[in-house]
Each structure stands twice: as structure tokens, then as C-alpha cells.
Amino acid sequence: NAGVTQTPKFRVLKTGQSMTLLCAQDMNHEYMYWxxxxxxxxxxxxxxxxxxxTTAKGEVPDGYNVSRLKKQNFLLGxxxxxxxxxxxxxxxxxxxxxxxDTQYFGPGTRLTVL
Amino acid sequence: AQRVTQPEKLLSVFKGAPVELKCNYSYSGSPELFWxxxxxxxxxxxxLRHISRESIKGFTADLNKGETSFHLKKPFAQEEDSAMxxxxxxxxxxxxxxxxxxxxxxxxxx
Numbered sequence: 001n002a003g004v005t006q007t008p009k010f011r012v013l014k015t016g017q018s019m020t021l022l023c024a025q026d027m028n029h030e031y032m033y034w035x036x037x038x039x040x041x042x043x044x045x046x047x048x049x050x051x052x053x054t055t056a057k058g059e060v061p062d063g064y065n066v067s068r069l070k071k072q073n074f075l076l077g078x079x080x081x082x083x084x085x086x087x088x089x090x091x092x093x094x095x096x097x098x099x100x101d102t103q104y105f106g107p108g109t110r111l112t113v114l
Numbered sequence: 115a116q117r118v119t120q121p122e123k124l125l126s127v128f129k130g131a132p133v134e135l136k137c138n139y140s141y142s143g144s145p146e147l148f149w150x151x152x153x154x155x156x157x158x159x160x161x162l163r164h165i166s167r168e169s170i171k172g173f174t175a176d177l178n179k180g181e182t183s184f185h186l187k188k189p190f191a192q193e194e195d196s197a198m199x200x201x202x203x204x205x206x207x208x209x210x211x212x213x214x215x216x217x218x219x220x221x222x223x224x
Contacts, residue, residue, distance in 0.1 A: 033212075042200060042214045042216035042217050043158075043214040043217075045211070045212070045213075048211075090158065102163070103150075103160070104159075105157045105158040105159065
């Protein structure tokens, strides 16, 4: 059971380039999330998904798009990267709709935009 | 709107000293509160949640609705407790929206 995995682990982009971050989970979880972690700002929710084929905006969605074509995968896209998107990105998943449920996190992707 | 406040970015304590990581929240309903921990070079993971009323690695946290607080406590700090600690709140609303605090770095001095 790998849990939540993220690809890639590190990436350096130039301003204006695009890329996709892949999150995969093998726990059959319904809910998946993308966060960014910045010093002094903690974790902020970018987008989330409550099930296959559905996505919704979180707290800081601008500049990002997501897709959930398969239940186990949640993709985060940057169409035109900006230096302000330099951050560590975490994917998470949880099983149920209950607010008491635990979120399981991936190892993170460190993205630098020059 | 739901909000989580962790007033200390860094907390340094000596090994064997008591630890209290502060967390205050703002939410109009009945929240679910969590503490997550991130050890160096490891992923973020759940430490404990108030609904379980459990003690994990010697840590406890009590939900005080009057003071809207969920402070994390441990009577005797260990070096391996050094990590980033995040307080989180889930307010329900039909989906599991979780709001995280900015985190407190706990440094246990040998």
C-alpha cells in the first residue's frame, strides 16, 4: 500500500512554462486535495475533489487547474507558471464525507519558478 | 468563515520541559479539531484529533469551546518531538473543508 504518491518530487520551471503535477492514491478515497505550503502561511487549499469527475475551487485557485478523470488520480496543472507559484505542493486524500476523517498526505513536490 | 490561529511560529524548549503549542480557532458551528505533525523530511501526518480523546506519543489536546482553543500539550519534551505542528479545523458543510494554521516549529534543545 503506497498511500499517496506525488510526481515529480522536484521541478524547476521558467516563467511562462507549463507543467502538471500528478497525485495518485491507492486507498480508494473519494476526496482528494491540493495544497500549497509557503513559509509563514501554512497550508492553503488550492482545489479539491469530492469524487471522480468533480472538482472545486479552494482558497487560492488562481493560476491552477485540476482534473479528476480517475478516482485514484488528481492532477494539478499550471498553464503559465509565475514566480509567485514557487512553493511546496502537497496532495492529500480522505475516505469519507465526514468532517472527522483523517487526511493522508503525499510527500510533496518542491516547485521553483525562475 | 473558519480560521485557525497559531500565535507562535517557533517554540524552543529544553528536553524534559513541558510543551504547550497554542491553537485558537474561529468557527460558528461545532468544529472538528486536529493536530498534524511534519517531521524533518517526512510527510505531514495526523497526530491526534479531539473527537478521539486520545494521547499520541505523550501528546494530548483538549477542546475548550469557551476559549475556542485546542492547545497541544506534553508534560516532558523529547528530542524526537522536534517538528512542525499544524492545528487544523474541519467545519463540515457537506464536504470536508479543512483549514490549517500557519504552523509552529517545535525545537527541543538537548
